[in-house]
Amino acid sequence: MRKALRWLLALTVLIGTLSTASAATAAEPEATGTTAAADIKEQLLSIPGMSLIEEKPYTGYRFFVLNYTQPVDHRNPSKGTFQQRITVLHKDVSRPTVFYTGGYNVSTNPGRREPTQIVDGNQVSMEYRFFTPSRPDPADWTKLDIWQAASDQHRIFKALKPLYTKKWVSTGGSKGGMTATYYERFYPKDMDGVVAYVAPNDVVNKEDSAYDRFFATVGTKECRDRLNGVQREALVRREPLEKRYAAYAAENGFTFDTVGSLDKAYEATVLDYVWGFWQYSLLSDCDSIPADAKNATDDDIWTSIDTIAGFSFYTDQGLEPYTPYYYQAGTQLGAPTIVFPHIEKKYIRYGYLPPRYFVPRDISMKFQPYAMRDVDTWVKHNARHMLYVYGENDPWGAEPFRLGKGAKDSYVFTAPGLNHGANVAGLVPDQKAFATARILEWAGVASATVQADPSAAKPLAKFDAKLDKRDVEREPTLRP
Numbered sequence: 001m002r003k004a005l006r007w008l009l010a011l012t013v014l015i016g017t018l019s020t021a022s023a024a025t026a027a028e029p030e031a032t033g034t035t036a037a038a039d040i041k042e043q044l045l046s047i048p049g050m051s052l053i054e055e056k057p058y059t060g061y062r063f064f065v066l067n068y069t070q071p072v073d074h075r076n077p078s079k080g081t082f083q084q085r086i087t088v089l090h091k092d093v094s095r096p097t098v099f100y101t102g103g104y105n106v107s108t109n110p111g112r113r114e115p116t117q118i119v120d121g122n123q124v125s126m127e128y129r130f131f132t133p134s135r136p137d138p139a140d141w142t143k144l145d146i147w148q149a150a151s152d153q154h155r156i157f158k159a160l161k162p163l164y165t166k167k168w169v170s171t172g173g174s175k176g177g178m179t180a181t182y183y184e185r186f187y188p189k190d191m192d193g194v195v196a197y198v199a200p201n202d203v204v205n206k207e208d209s210a211y212d213r214f215f216a217t218v219g220t221k222e223c224r225d226r227l228n229g230v231q232r233e234a235l236v237r238r239e240p241l242e243k244r245y246a247a248y249a250a251e252n253g254f255t256f257d258t259v260g261s262l263d264k265a266y267e268a269t270v271l272d273y274v275w276g277f278w279q280y281s282l283l284s285d286c287d288s289i290p291a292d293a294k295n296a297t298d299d300d301i302w303t304s305i306d307t308i309a310g311f312s313f314y315t316d317q318g319l320e321p322y323t324p325y326y327y328q329a330g331t332q333l334g335a336p337t338i339v340f341p342h343i344e345k346k347y348i349r350y351g352y353l354p355p356r357y358f359v360p361r362d363i364s365m366k367f368q369p370y371a372m373r374d375v376d377t378w379v380k381h382n383a384r385h386m387l388y389v390y391g392e393n394d395p396w397g398a399e400p401f402r403l404g405k406g407a408k409d410s411y412v413f414t415a416p417g418l419n420h421g422a423n424v425a426g427l428v429p430d431q432k433a434f435a436t437a438r439i440l441e442w443a444g445v446a447s448a449t450v451q452a453d454p455s456a457a458k459p460l461a462k463f464d465a466k467l468d469k470r471d472v473e474r475e476p477t478l479r480p
Contacts, residue, residue: 040090047159056110062090063110072136073143074151082136084152089123096121096443097164103175105131112467114423115171115195118436119443120460122164126156130324141363144324146332150186157190167444173197174420185378193385193442198420200396202334203376211338214398218278223286227274228342229293230304234270235347240298242266245311254315259357265314267350272309275395279420319358327363330355332371380404385442387435388412391422433457
């Protein structure tokens with residue numbers, strides 16, 4: 001989704017201005033393999049197609065950055081391969097394993113997602129196909145779809161399951177939460193549970209009124225008025241601020257071939273502003289927004305828009321790393337379009353631009369309206385051991401996943417007051433304990449006490465500032 005998609009999504013996703021408030025390293029001096037004689041690195045590298053990029057030390061763990069050979073087309077494996085980057089945060093093969101993806105690039109530094117801390121387990125993290133360097137060469141973009149990506153995860157799971165034989169739980173935030181859902185839809189027998197954070201669910205791409213209703217009521221009127229005022233004023237002052245934008249682009253060597261012009265990039269950035277604030281900020285941050293936009297200086301308006309939306313994003317240089325996301329948004333995932341009732345039509349020249357504007361024209365795109373309808377229907381009627389967590393003030397939660405009568409042991413919770421960084425730790429106490437208990441149960445590590453009394457559930461690992469503290473899964477612009 002776009003600059004606000006820029007925030008959409010966001011991984012490198014997914015958790016809060018609050019962070020994943022609760023995780024820690026284990027006390028052991030070093031992690032173990034299956035036996036003292038069989039080193040875990042040797043076992044990993046004995047897997048056909050697995051190769052080592054590097055190992056990084058971390059107390060209590062082994063952390064490996066790896067390449068895994070994947071077919072470009074899982075339907076026709078003979079049609080070529082590519083190297084997909086994954087990481088393994090190894091705790092112990094006697095512990096459960098969390099399978100994480102943010103839906104974008106993978107971090108090559110040790111880090112733990114909230115479910116990993118909750119179950120005190122191992123973590124396998126996957127870079128999403130077509131995000132560099134995990135991109136086939138040459139790139140056949142028709143092979144970038146949700147089924148192919150789910151099949152990447154399936155092959156990785158099948159390769160690692162003989163080493164990590166205990167329970168597996170998949171997770172991801174934003175586009176990663178979507179990815180975890182699609183994986184479950186296509187390979188429902190792989191995982192023992194799914195924890196999907198702030199996962200958008202754009203079932204009907206052309207019907208986006210839920211977002212308009214969200215922006216009409218989110219937060220307080222005072223905060224909405226401040227944001228709307230700055231956004232409108234940035235378009236009223238388009239001429240002087242675009243001169244500043246042109247100088248900024250020239251100074252940094254930015255170009256605008258993909259989006260089409262500096263004028264389009266400027267408007268796209270400004271229109272992302274309100275969405276971006278609610279995606280990544282809290283109501284308490286409204287004090288940082290100019291209260292009287294009409295009397296604010298040009299510098300005040302520029303700085304507020306740039307801080308929240310980012311004028312570098314819709315340049316060719318800003319868009320290029322996210323070509324795979326926008327390709328998917330324009331072919332399967334969908335992208336929101338919202339109205340701006342506080343801005344006169346004469347100030348808006350283009351409106352929310354569709355994903356086609358953010359993908360180079362030599363890459364063809366055709367939207368598949370059935371893709372999200374299929375997933376949505378499947379979740380409603382077939383969800384098993386699935387937990388969705390949304391933030392009350394996150395725009396992406398305006399179109400959430402919902403559960404139907406066919407769902408079993410599955411839940412949708414909303415964290416009050418939170419944004420795109422919502423997590424289990426941010427839920428109200430009863431839901432937090434219940435969700436933690438379900439995750440422990442799905443991972444096969446719930447104690448007898450927790451099984452008898454879910455309110456006693458707590459993460460099994462203590463918070464570790466280096467492994468667990470993170471900002472909202474934020475991408476440079478409006479994206480999940």
